[in-house]
Amino acid sequence: MIGEPATPSGPFAHTANTVQRTMFMVLLALTPATLFNLYLFGWPAILLFAVTVGACVVAEAACLVLAGKPVSATLSDGSAILTGWLLAMTLPPWAPWWIGVLGAMFAIPLAKHAFGGLGQNLFNPAMVARVALLVSFPVVMTAWVAPHPLFTTGSPTLNEAMTITFAGETPDGVTAATALGYVKTELSRGIPVSESLQEYGRSSALTYAPDLMDLATGFKPGSLGETSAGLILLGGIFLLWRRVITWHIPVMMIGTLFVMGTLFNAFDPTRFAPGFFHILSGSAILGAFFIATxxxxxxxxQKGQLVFGFGVGLLTWVIRTFAGYPEGMAFAVLLMNSLTPIIDQYTRPRMFGRTRKGEPLPVEGQR
Amino acid sequence: MKLFPIRGGIHPQYRKELTGDCAIEALPLPNRLYIPLQQHIGVPAEVLVSEGDLVSKGQVIARRQGPVSVNQHAPTSGRVAAVTEIPAPHPSGLPQPTIVIEPDGADTWGTLAEPITDPFAVDAQTIEARVAECGIVGMGGAGFPSAVKLNLGIRHRIETLLINGAECEPYLTCDDRVMREHADEVIDGARIMAHALHAPKIVVAIEENKPQALAIMTAAAQAHTNMEVVAVPAKYPMGSERHLTLAITGRETPARKLTADLGVVVHNVATARAVHHAVRHGRPLVARVVTVSGQAMRTPKNVEAPIGATVSDLIAFCGGFAQRPERLVQGGPMMGALLPGTDVPVVKSTSGILALTAEEINDRPADPCVRCGSCVAICACGLVPVEIAAHVRHDDLEGAARLGLMDCVSCGSCSWVCPSHIPLVHYFNYAKGALNAQERERRKSERTKTLVEARAARVERIAAQRAANLARKPKAAVGAEEVGA
Structure with missing residues (x-):
């Protein structure tokens, strides 16, 4: 067995990059979209966000103590905060507190530490939690609310928010459907996608036209952090610029989703939603830049990342289109997670001086 | 010239500005010089002198043993103070046979080999013999006997002599300065080597972060139509022989083969200059330019030091330490090795002495791997370091070998780029060592097996022969034997 070098070994130069810095960059990139959505959904969302992130950090600390690992050093890597943050962003914004706490229990002890902690887990912890919650509590997990921006009439005060989050008493008349959910429900009633797309918005609590612009800016019902495709994209571009992520997964995932949507929409617009609708609604952009990556x-x-991004995009479209759930990103990510080891095995780069099969290259032109 | 991309690579902080503008300064003769018998890859040289002998500068004091070995020469005139063992300039610091010389201060050359006035009129063997006689090794850091590499023209058809002035290691500027201050000597040495190799073409490759060297070398090469000076991207490990060959020729050296199999031989710029001295002036390799740098060094410099000067001599010449260095390194920071102390000598392959601060090294305890894939993206050899490391950690060396462990050039890029600061290249070097040891062990037991089998066969043969002889003996004798029994 080999451990740390006994005598200091080279190289005697290292990048300034650290795991902690990487996590911090991702959190920074998530901040604009998060702040916007906390504003959009008001105090209940802020409380749920705090509960979820807090529960993840506490769960991480407890797991580290139980595993006999250094607590403060590992906590400071920021990975538990990131997991909690991402999980919160995929929850219905006015969900009760125990959704956040239970989610943290799924994400941290079950999906992460049962596998051996940071770096060892096969599945994305936040998505494991989201899917476990969704299949266990389908009603709570699909109770969307219309936007209630802070400091506007109708936005719950902090006191009202406490009742919503901690007593689970959602006031009447605030629920709304997400675009994806609405289209799916209407289609099951026999109303063509093209028509329900026009109708959506007029039927929700706020009266606004459901055009692509609104889907992009994010003034719409949806999960706690996913509604503003524009701000999430901004964060994603920041991550690309800072080289925290590469383009492979996001471009392939969004591209595949768009192409599938556009192709099938052209084929039958009454049954299939258009490509732009697919990429701008639900958690497509969030998933592409922050979760699948x-x-x-x-x-x-990198080749494996292309395959992975393609798979997530394709499965998201398939689940959204044919399965019972309106949104399929989380399922798609988990399914592709399970394929990651095998994708890695079959997409290894060609070794220098060797063929794809690993045989030495033939010596050409030598006499 | 069209360049070809190499896979991966990193852009470390080069810190070449510390010494890039420092002209080469000669080190004053130290009180004692320590010349190890082995300063190269191969067999150590054999001592020719004993304590008390007077030697002149350039005199052979240790004779090479076989082809993969080089002569050692007295770097100055003086008296042999001792033939003893001192710590080697190797992280282990193990004692190594060394000749100690006390300079007399006169620094007088002895009788040197006759200068070859027209090297292009003599045959390859003459040049190769001269290079061997003058104790020249690859001065880029590897220390492989250069004459052996000049021999490659015999068995291979060499089309290009590639002069490596990439100097892709951070900090080091000794090759840069040699090119800027001695361009004509480098180019002459390169032409002589090309002649010995029967190489019709010479390409000098210099990283684009050395604009002055590029300009000076280009101007100096102008007179020679078969010579081209090329700027290559500043990207580590561009100076790796195989990768430089790929960048220049677009051809990839097959695994387990040499660049010579593609018709390319690579030599370092300082080696070319040493060849010029050996051939044109008969002077052996007795001094080299060393970059003394690092932020813990008070006045970083490029020092031309006699072989055998100690690291402490060079540090003193550079004003000592500005602060306590965290690490003392010889060579560059990427592939260089830890110095066991400051009492070890500068040898023919010492390109740099670095006194590094903790802030420069920026090492930290390893965090768990988060599978970010950076090591995969930057590996110039197309390996998957994260997976190889996983196999090594579980002592599955065969598994690691299947993933290309032995194709790793130990450039250290993966260790550099890892955000978790996992000492990946340390794992690989450990595993390579263990695999090589296993291989030696396997060969040994195979050899033993063949010997045992051969013996058994021999014993059997002898027994059979004896039985046959016995059967052929005349009856009488048999009868006699029976009687005797």
Whole structure:
């Protein structure tokens, strides 16, 4: 067995990058979209966000104590905060507190530490939690609310928010459907997608036209952090610019989703939603830049990342279109997570001086 | 010239500005010089002198043993103070046979080999013999006997002599300064080597972060139509022989083969200059330019030091330490090795002496791998370091070998880039060592097996022969034997 070098070994120069810095960059990139959505959904969302992140950090600390690992050093890597943050962003904004706490229990002890902690988990912890919650509590997990921006009439005060979050008493008349959910329900009633797309918005609590612009800016019902495709994209571009992530997964995932949507929409607009609708609604952009790109659970090779991104995009479209759930990103990510080891194995780069099969290259032109 | 991309690579902080503008300064003769018998890859040289002998500068004091070995020469005139063992300039610091010389201060050359006035009129063997006689090794850091590499023209058809002025290691500027201050000597040495190799073409590759060297070398090469000076991207490990060959020729050296199999031989710029001295002036390799740098060094410099000067001599010449260095390194920071102390000598392959601060090294305890894939993206050899490391950690060396462990050039890029600061290249070097040891062990037991089998066969043969002889003996004798029994 080999451990740390006994005598200091080279190289005697290292990048300034650290795991902690990487996590911090991701949190920074999430901040604009998060702040916007906390504003959009008001105090209940702020409380749920705090509960979820807090529960993840407490769960992480407890797991580290139980595993006999250094607590403060590991906590400061920021990975538990990030997991909690991402999980919170995929929850219905006015969900009760125990959704956040239970989610943290799924994400941290079950999906992360049962596998051996940071870097060892096969599945994305936040998505494990989201899917476990969704299949266990389908009603609570699909109770969307219309936007209630802070400091506007109708936005709950802090006191009212306490009742919503901690007593689970959602006031009447605030619920609304997400675009994806609405289209799906209407389609099951026999109303063509093209028509329900026009109708959506007029039927929700706020009266606004459901055009692509609104989907992009984020003034719409949806999960706690996913509604503003524009701000999430901004964060994603920041991560690309800072080289925290590479383009492979996001471009392939969004591209695949768009192409599938556009192709099938052209084929039958009454049954299939258009490409732009797909990429701008639900958690497509959030998933593409922040969830599918999770280092631990995605392939390490760039070719593998292309395959992975393609798979997530395709499965998201398939689940959204044919399955019972309106949104399929989380399922798609988990399914592709399970394929990550095998994708890595089959997409290894060609070794220098060797063929794809690993045989030495033939010596050409030598006499 | 069209360049070809190499896979991966990193852009470390080069810190070449510390010494890039420092002209080469000669080190004053130290009180004692320590010349190890082995300063190269291969067999150590054999001592020719004993304590008390007077030697002149350039005199052979240790004779090479076989082809993969080089002569050692007295770097100055003086008296042999001792033939003893001192710590080697190797992280282990193990004692190594060394000749100690007390300079007399006169620094007088002895009788040197006759200068070859027209090297292009003599045959390859003459040049190769001269290079061997003058004790020249690869001065880029590897220390492989250069004459052996000049021999490659015999068995291979060499099309290009590639002069490596990439100097991709951070900090080091000794090759840069040699090119800027001695361009004509480098180019002459390169032409002589090309002649010995029967190489019709010479390409000098210099990283684009050395604009002055590029300009000076280009101007100096102008007179020679078969010579081209090329700027290559500043990207580590561009100076790796195989990768530089790929960048220049677009051809990839097959695994387990040499660049010579593609018709390319690579030599370092300082080696070319040493060849010029050996051939044109008969002077052996007795001094080299060393970059003394690092932020813990008070006045970083490029020092031309006699072989055998101690690291402490060079540090003193550079004003000592500005602060306590965290690490003392010889060579560059990427592939260089820890110095066991300051009493070890500068040898023919010492390109740099670095006194580094903790802030420069920026090492920290390893965190768990988060599978970010950076090591995969930057590996110039197309390996998956994260996976190889996983196999090594579980002592599955065969598994690591299947993933290309032995193709790793130990450039250290993966260790550099790892955000978790996992000492990946340390794992690989450990595993390579263990695999090589296993291989030696396997060969040994195979050899033993063949010997045992051969013996058994021999014993059997002898027994059979004896039985046959016995059967052929005349009846009488048999009868006699029976009687005797």
């Amino acid at each position: 999770d280092y631990v659970t995605s392939p390490v090779t």
